[in-house]
Amino acid sequence: MLKSVAVIALEEVAAFELGVLAEVFGTDRTADGFPGYRFAVCTVDGGPVRSRSGFLLTPHADLGPVEDADLVAVPAHAEGTSVPGPVLDALRRAADRGAWLLSVCSGAFVLGEAGLLDGRDCTTHWRYVDELQRRYPAARVRCNSLYVQDGKLLTSAGTAAGIDACLHLVRQEHGSATATRLARRMVVPPHRDGGQSQYIEAPIPRAAEAPTLEPVLEWLMGHLDRTVTVDELAARADMAPRTFARRFRAETGTTPHDWLTNQRVLLARRLLEETQLSVETVADQSGFGDAAALRHHFTRRVGTTPHAYRTTFRERVEA
Numbered sequence: 001m002l003k004s005v006a007v008i009a010l011e012e013v014a015a016f017e018l019g020v021l022a023e024v025f026g027t028d029r030t031a032d033g034f035p036g037y038r039f040a041v042c043t044v045d046g047g048p049v050r051s052r053s054g055f056l057l058t059p060h061a062d063l064g065p066v067e068d069a070d071l072v073a074v075p076a077h078a079e080g081t082s083v084p085g086p087v088l089d090a091l092r093r094a095a096d097r098g099a100w101l102l103s104v105c106s107g108a109f110v111l112g113e114a115g116l117l118d119g120r121d122c123t124t125h126w127r128y129v130d131e132l133q134r135r136y137p138a139a140r141v142r143c144n145s146l147y148v149q150d151g152k153l154l155t156s157a158g159t160a161a162g163i164d165a166c167l168h169l170v171r172q173e174h175g176s177a178t179a180t181r182l183a184r185r186m187v188v189p190p191h192r193d194g195g196q197s198q199y200i201e202a203p204i205p206r207a208a209e210a211p212t213l214e215p216v217l218e219w220l221m222g223h224l225d226r227t228v229t230v231d232e233l234a235a236r237a238d239m240a241p242r243t244f245a246r247r248f249r250a251e252t253g254t255t256p257h258d259w260l261t262n263q264r265v266l267l268a269r270r271l272l273e274e275t276q277l278s279v280e281t282v283a284d285q286s287g288f289g290d291a292a293a294l295r296h297h298f299t300r301r302v303g304t305t306p307h308a309y310r311t312t313f314r315e316r317v318e319a
Contacts, residue, residue, distance in 0.1 A: 005025040010081070014106075017162050020162040076106040076158075092116070219236065272309055
């Protein structure tokens with residue numbers, strides 16, 4: 001049973017991500033029937049650290065509480081900064097004795113520096129997934145997940161995904177009823193559908209950098225609602241269909257069908273966010289023809305359904 005939590009705060013710690021951990025595990029709600037935790041914010045020497053926002057944070061302790069904590073958590077901090085050796089050693093010892101390890105956002109880089117991501121499934125904010133994979137090639141980085149559990153290693157994507165990960169841990173340790181009550185108290189959903197793909201900014205590009213095919217791609221961008229064939233596109237490029245297909249892959253890195261489907265999904269996202277059009281109309285205007293085809297391709301590429309996506313971004317629609 002989870003009873004003690006130690007949070008390691010490094011220089012340039014992100015205040016919100018630290019606040020998520022403090023809200024879930026450091027707020028005493030035992031009077032209302034919630035589990036309580038021994039909660040400590042720790043720094044290397046017990047001295048204050050500066051947050052990304054510029055103010056100083058005074059910790060509870062040095063790294064002492066990390067040595068016997070049931071959960072050791074690392075909030076986001078400045079990427080690319082060095083991690084003190086004592087922190088890495090403390091994290092390795094925590095892993096060796098079977099403690100839970102949890103990172104929020106770029107905190108995953110600290111776990112990676114300690115060698116704790118090697119051969120493990122993990123994630124981080126979508127902006128940093130490529131860098132995390134590059135820096136720790138033995139890790140299995142899942143770029144679209146809000147959070148990933150691998151044994152007692154729990155990594156989460158950016159900001160609010162830390163709440164999802166914490167609630168997931170509470171659910172495992174204390175049951176679904178407790179996690180749902182806690183989510184209700186915090187006024188957040190007990191579980192969010194979909195992955196990070198739905199939160200990545202994806203404006204519709206003008207056209208790919210494809211010198212030979214740029215006129216065709218420009219035309220396609222203005223006619224995404226039309227049904228087109230490779231033969232028709234090849235004719236517009238004044239090429240044989242097979243030559244066109246080879247040239248298309250060479251210049252865009254993908255097939256005509258895959259490229260066109262991706263652009264249509266991007267258009268559908270914009271229409272779902274910015275208009276009140278029905279899903280059927282969105283499907284028609286984005287070139288999918290019907291709602292079933294839109295749902296199929298949208299779910300595969302965004303990780304959630306068109307309806308759920310619109311609900312998530314309803315405030316944009318209303319604005």
